[in-house]
Amino acid sequence: MAEPAYTVLARKYRPAKFADLVGQPHVVKALSNAITTNRVAQAFLLTGSRGTGKTSTxxxxxxxxxxxxxxxxxxxxCGKCAxxxxxxxxxDLDVVEMDAASNSRVDDVRERLESVDTRPARGRYRLFIIDEVHMLxxxxxxxxxxxxxEPPxxxxxxxxxxxxEKIPETILSRCQRYDFRRVTLSEIVDWLDNICRIEDVQPGDGVLRAVAEMAEGGMRDALGRLDQLIAFSGVKPSLEEAERVFGLVGRAKLLELLESLSxxxxxxxxxxxxEVFDSGKDVAEVLxxxxxxxxxxxxxxxxxGDDRGIDVPANELPKLKEVAGTYGIHGLVYLAELLTDCRQRVRRAAFPRVLVETTLVKLSMVGRLESLETLLARLDDVADAPVSIASNIDHSAETQPASEKPKPAQNAPASDSGNRPLSEREKNALDALKRQFGVS
Ligand SMILES: Nc1ncnc2c1ncn2[C@@H]1O[C@H](COP(=O)(O)OP(=O)(O)O)[C@@H](O)[C@H]1O
Ligand SMILES: [Mg+2]
Ligand SMILES: [Zn+2]
Known part of the structure; x- marks a missing residue:
């Protein structure tokens, strides 16, 4: 006898009522109000990143x-009526569903809209659902x-x-818009946990969290990964198996790396x-x-010190605080920027390994970088220092210890070694920099 066909989790658990939607309470509230008070717009626009519940809604x-x-x-x-x-x-005859990704031409739209003037066959309304509408x-x-x-x-x-952003303003202005947000990590973990219970799956510690983290707020992606993991490891997947299946590096190891770099x-x-390249990890996933x-x-x-909204296991927090402290907020901003940039470029990079190596080495130098405030203050000192009239007599050595001499002066030719006033252009640039970084 043939085995019953396996339905992927994302399909099996497609929300069928508003109450099933995870993480979109603002959408549910607005739509349910509109329905109960019978103030239903002519056109709705559901927006948000993939796998957050738009088509289901x-x-x-x-x-x-x-x-x-x-x-x-x-x-x-009710979910039960015809x-x-x-x-x-x-x-359903009264609901015309169209996927604009594969039907983007004007004739496709005309054909579907031909029936707008026909009365609904059974329901109150004739409903036109156009998915991925930006593709038209x-x-x-x-x-x-x-x-x-002017719909009937x-x-x-x-x-x-x-x-x-790809939808013409003329259409946008006719629609009531609902923005779906990315589902939070803990909402995804809870939902996966719920499904695992129903499906008799017993994931090891940290597995659901690792799966949810990769999904970056998309529920469909999270469910797809859980499917993949179960297919690979059976109903008791461990964290190590999850890391192997998805080519991940464990959080503890990543934290250890950032600590060493700091x-x-x-x-x-x-x-x-x-290690990442030689063991065949998915480098983009690791980044x-x-x-x-x-x-x-x-x-x-x-x-x-206020830990609210920081979604990590409690036992990781002390270590995180320590590492965060070593980098300092400036260092962390730099860290986040470099890593984000590296992640964006790595898939297309001709030499991904070099890119990753140089990025990480740069990160190991963060601790030795001076904060922007310090640098600006030093520029400021230069700007304010007295101007030497006879530029061939070097006074600067007396007013400033050599070690604190600003770089440009050090490299300048001897005849220009005194402090010269900043040009108008340099002053403007300095002011702009200070404004941008909120330094006065
Ligand atoms: N907010 C959500 N709550 C629960 N499940 C969701 C949610 N969003 C997506 N899913 C899951 O992902 C699948 C695809 O969702 P879908 O509504 O097609 O997403 P979208 O249209 O936003 O890409 C659903 O069948 C469901 O299993
Ligand atoms: Mg969709
Ligand atoms: Zn019904």
């Missing part, structure tokens, strides 16, 4: 609007605009997109790069983990 909203069992004052679809069931299967061609947008401007009263549009240990940088760790360190440093 479009269907739930369609169900709710056309549910045959929903009573006055309620907002959840209308709810057909919509969930994408087979210009002429397709124009065709859509004509209908969205029985027609509603539900548009969804990851790229609202002490100026350039060797640690090279050794780490060697993503490092960026996320850098961000946590920044939060720790910026929080100044």
């Amino acid at each position: 479009a269907r739930i909203l369609a169900c709710a609007l056309n549910c045959m069992e929903r009573k006055e004052g309620q907002f959840e679809p 209308s709810c069931r057909d919509i969930a299967r994408s087979e 061609s210009t002429s397709a947008f124009n065709a859509l605009l004509k209908t969205i401007e 009263p029985h027609v509603k549009f539900i548009l969804a997109t990851t790229n609202p 002490r100026g240990d350039a060797r640690a940088a090279v050794l780490f790069a060697e 993503a983990s490092l960026v996320s760790l850098a961000r946590t360190l920044l939060l720790v440093a910026a929080g100044g």
